[in-house]
Amino acid sequence: MRRLPPSPVDRAAYTKAGLPWFDYYDDSAADLAPTDTLSGVKPVGEWLGDDHTPWAEPAPGQVKPLGSAPRPGKPVQDGDW
Numbered sequence: 001m002r003r004l005p006p007s008p009v010d011r012a013a014y015t016k017a018g019l020p021w022f023d024y025y026d027d028s029a030a031d032l033a034p035t036d037t038l039s040g041v042k043p044v045g046e047w048l049g050d051d052h053t054p055w056a057e058p059a060p061g062q063v064k065p066l067g068s069a070p071r072p073g074k075p076v077q078d079g080d081w
Helices: 011-016 044-048
Strands: 021-024 063-066
Touching: none
Parallel strands: 021 063
Antiparallel strands: none
16 A cells, blocks of 8 residues: 655645634534444544644734624534435
């Protein structure tokens, strides 16, 4: 089995280049419970590891807010698709 080549861009290179990061307004929300079909899916970090070094914090002004507070309406719910 051949391994994929590493990504040419990592988080440190992205930050160093001054590219924008996006801050999701609801990043503290809880996840929905997985369906039976998806309950066996493993996070990529469990396959590849969670090595996040080297890491450089984004510069001030580099993080862009994405969206705003939720708009009134019907929330997304789990269901049969």
